[in-house]
Every structure is written in C-alpha cells, then in structure tokens.
Amino acid sequence: MIEIKPHPIGRCRIRVPGSKSYTHRTLIAAALADGTSTVRDPLRSQDTLLTLAALEKLGATVDDRESHIVIQGLGGRFKPCADPIYLANSGTSMRLLAGVAALGEGVYTLTGTPRMYHRPIGHLLDALNGLGIAARALETAGCPPVEIPGGQASGGSVAINCSVSSQFLSALLLMAPCTRDGMTITVSHGPVSRPYVDMTVDILARFGIQVRRDGYTRFDVPGGQTYRAGDYTVEPDASQAGYFWGAAAITGGSVTVGGVSTASSQGDVGLAQVFERMGCHVVHAADGITVTGGHLRAVTVDMADMPDMVPTLAVVAAFAEGTTVIENVSHLKAKESDRLTATCNELKKMGIDAVADADSLRVTGGRPRGAEIDTYDDHRMAMSFAMAGLVVPGVKIADPGCVEKSFPDFWQVWEQLRAE
Known part of the structure; x- marks a missing residue:
C-alpha cells in the first residue's frame, strides 16, 4: 500500500x-x-x-x-x-x-x-x-x-x-x-x-x-519475405505519458513529456488533444508535448482507438465540470481487469458518480474524497488513480507493485512531479 x-x-x-x-x-x-x-x-x-x-x-x-x-x-x-x-x-x-x-x-x-x-x-x-x-x-x-x-x-x-x-x-x-x-x-x-x-x-x-x-479492411502481405536485421530504437511510450499529462490537468501544473510527438503511430498521443478540449493548454514541440492544467470541462469522446487511456481520462473527468461520456469502449472488459467496472467501482469509492454500460462510461465531475483504491492487479488502475492523490488527501493505492507490468520505475518517476 x-x-x-x-x-x-x-x-x-x-x-x-x-x-x-x-x-x-x-x-x-x-x-x-x-x-x-x-x-x-x-x-x-x-x-x-x-x-x-x-x-x-x-x-x-x-x-x-x-x-x-x-x-x-x-x-x-x-x-x-x-x-x-x-x-x-x-x-x-x-x-x-x-x-x-x-x-x-x-x-x-x-x-x-x-x-x-x-x-x-x-x-x-x-x-x-x-x-x-x-x-x-x-x-x-x-x-x-x-x-x-x-x-x-x-x-x-x-x-x-x-x-x-x-x-x-x-x-x-x-x-x-x-x-x-x-x-x-x-x-x-x-x-x-x-x-x-x-x-x-x-x-x-x-x-x-x-x-x-486498403485502410483497415484488407492487407496483402507477399510471402517468402525476410525480416531485415539491423539497429532499431524504441520510441517513448505515449500511454505512460498520459498519467503525467493528467497530473498537470487536475493540479493546474505544467508537465512536458520528452520524446513524444504527434508524428508517432501511438494512438495514445491523442490524449493530449482530449485534455486540450477539456480546457488544458497544450504545446507540441519537436522535443516533446507539454500539457498545462486549466478549468476542466466535461467532453464526449470516442476512445475506441485509445482504450488504455480510459481510466486516465475517467479520473481526470472526476475533476471536470459536467458529465464526461467515454464512448465505444466495450473491449475494456477483456483487459488485465474489467476496466470499465473497476474504474466505476473506485470512482464511486471517492464519491464520484460513474456509470458503465455495455459500450460506454459516464463520469460526472465533483469533489472527490480520499479512498483506498483497489488495483485489480491492473497496472493502469494504479497509475491512473495516483493522479487523484496529488490533490485529494487520503488516496491510498493497494498493490503499488502491479506497475511492474508496464512501468517498473513509475513511482520513482512520479516523485519528479514536485514544484520547483
């Protein structure tokens, strides 16, 4: 804990x-x-x-x-x-x-x-x-x-x-x-x-x-090809960037995640644009994307192409004015946990009205209170609800070690979110 x-x-x-x-x-x-x-x-x-x-x-x-x-x-x-x-x-x-x-x-x-x-x-x-x-x-x-x-x-x-x-x-x-x-x-x-x-x-x-x-409907791949050995560099993870942008969104601070850009094929880069729609200020530069928090307003957004970012967005929505509607996310039920149900459960513990149906999640912003957050052995639950603890006293994350699944150094990097 x-x-x-x-x-x-x-x-x-x-x-x-x-x-x-x-x-x-x-x-x-x-x-x-x-x-x-x-x-x-x-x-x-x-x-x-x-x-x-x-x-x-x-x-x-x-x-x-x-x-x-x-x-x-x-x-x-x-x-x-x-x-x-x-x-x-x-x-x-x-x-x-x-x-x-x-x-x-x-x-x-x-x-x-x-x-x-x-x-x-x-x-x-x-x-x-x-x-x-x-x-x-x-x-x-x-x-x-x-x-x-x-x-x-x-x-x-x-x-x-x-x-x-x-x-x-x-x-x-x-x-x-x-x-x-x-x-x-x-x-x-x-x-x-x-x-x-x-x-x-x-x-x-x-x-x-x-x-x-042909778009996403047909793919033709000739046989007898050979993968070419070489020197390859893995770009930074846009999914992990989202937690830090979300931290900026709900605290009013400003966070730059280096090495991430809109040129990436990673769909989760698009979360910064969602935060911009919600009232944040977003700057795209060659060396990273910066999100600065502002007055947060609810949005309706299709997250079919960013499913891993749904818990992140849901926690930020808990601090926004109005009801955020997250659409086309039925496939979250088959992730590391049933993320729709898990996210609703934990937001409700914090006093936030959250409702999931077969294909969407609705979160009405309010005044979240402290709670012990169950993580369901799901790394994204732990990292998403950590954001709430930056402004709400008494937020405790059970099984913080579950972040090993995707971001072993998360808690050490999280400590870098300190005012200078």
Whole structure:
C-alpha cells in the first residue's frame, strides 16, 4: 500500500520509458530476422520480459545489456519447444506469439495466469484454423491456454474478427511475410484500437517487409519475405505519458513529456488533444508535448482507438465540470481487469458518480474524497488513480507493485512531479 500525498507540481519535464507496444513488436521482428539486431531503449517490464523469455525458448539468442538488447534472429523459423511457455497476464505476448509460433516446428503450448484464462483469443484461433493451422484452446473455448502447431503455416486468404482486439490482426501480419504463399487478410469486424495496427505495419516497414493495405479492411502481405536485421530504437511510450499529462490537468501544473510527438503511430498521443478540449493548454514541440492544467470541462469522446487511456481520462473527468461520456469502449472488459467496472467501482469509492454500460462510461465531475483504491492487479488502475492523490488527501493505492507490468520505475518517476 502506498499513500499519495497532495502537493503542487509546478513545471516539470519527464522522460518515460520505451513504448510497451513497440517493444513487443520489435523484439518479435528481431527474433524472426535474418541476422543480429540491436534493440535500443526497449521497455524492460514484466510483460516485455515475458515476450523476450518466450522468444529465447523459441530459439532466439538474446544478450540483454544495460541500454540495449542484442538478438540473433532465426530467419523466420522458430525452433521446437516442448515445455509450456508461461506468459502470466500479458495479453499482447499471448496473442502476438500465438500467431508467430505457427512458423515454428512441433507443438507449442502457451499458458498464463487464471485471469489470462478469461481473456479472449478465439477469433485469432478461428483465423489460424482457416489458414489450415490446427490451433486450439485447451480448457475454456476461445481462451488460453492454447496449443499452436508449427509446420502448418503456408499462408492463404483469411478473414479475421477484430471487434475485441486488434492484436489478432497484428499476429497475422507479423507471421504473414514468413509464410510460403503470403496472406490476404480481410477484417470482417472492427478493428478496435486501430493505431496498434499502424504500429505493427510501421514495424514491418522498418524491418523491410512489404505490406499493401486498403485502410483497415484488407492487407496483402507477399510471402517468402525476410525480416531485415539491423539497429532499431524504441520510441517513448505515449500511454505512460498520459498519467503525467493528467497530473498537470487536475493540479493546474505544467508537465512536458520528452520524446513524444504527434508524428508517432501511438494512438495514445491523442490524449493530449482530449485534455486540450477539456480546457488544458497544450504545446507540441519537436522535443516533446507539454500539457498545462486549466478549468476542466466535461467532453464526449470516442476512445475506441485509445482504450488504455480510459481510466486516465475517467479520473481526470472526476475533476471536470459536467458529465464526461467515454464512448465505444466495450473491449475494456477483456483487459488485465474489467476496466470499465473497476474504474466505476473506485470512482464511486471517492464519491464520484460513474456509470458503465455495455459500450460506454459516464463520469460526472465533483469533489472527490480520499479512498483506498483497489488495483485489480491492473497496472493502469494504479497509475491512473495516483493522479487523484496529488490533490485529494487520503488516496491510498493497494498493490503499488502491479506497475511492474508496464512501468517498473513509475513511482520513482512520479516523485519528479514536485514544484520547483
């Protein structure tokens, strides 16, 4: 348990670690590449280290150094692994690796925590089956643990339902270049979280892979391609920037997050624009984005492409005048926790009117009071509600160590939010 002490934050400049989403994708691409790659400024967190350890089990040679990771790629073909590959509650690891594991040999078993066994992966398994790959769930239909056979990935045409997660599409895109025939992928539903698809396509391009696309509905990836080994740098994580911008929004302070820009494919950069609509002053510069708090007003906003930022926005909305309506976020029920229900529960503890339905969240601003915040073993709950403690006495965060999942140094960086 940690208690957040209210204090002014003044003008601060913060540096956040490398993007979790880019780190996962870059590590996988490097493991599939045709030689030795150097991955600089990667995020070392529970989730990304699970992906890295899994890639080692799949045969990649890894040298994890202080500032970078060196990976000897396997030229598009993973080695056999008889032991189960444990991925805890890292949904990104599970979904992306379930796709690329089909490029290997033998049968792979991907497992995780009890919560992972409730996180959907059925649409991806259906698509793999449609490609002639006999992937299957081992216990609950449509959820991990899963069994993925190698040696059956020749490619072809396939439809994928991305109404629950865009990671299903990203998994197919990452494996497609290494198949014999390539893939034509049609998106039948969605995708939600579209910027994450853009990140995947961006990584493919950086590694020399050709992809033709028609928006978010069709992707043509020629087969027999080779991921190009090289030197790759991971950009800062826009999702993590949001907590610090949110801190500025509710305290009236000013926070610059260095290295983050609107040129990024990370959709969560857009949270700064949402805060601007709510009354903050936002400055975009070449070396970072600055948010300065102002009089906060409620907004109605579609967050389908920024689902990870919904708890962050909801906490800021608790300090805004009026009722903020957050739309198109049904897929938050299948995250590390049921984030819609969890966010409502904790806001209500603080005396804030919050209501979730099947696809939206409504938060009416007021005068939040102190409370002990349950985190549901969800890193984003801990970091989001930490913002409230900067202005509300008595905010205590249970299980602060859950931030290890994506931002191990969060509490140390958080201490930099002090008035000069």
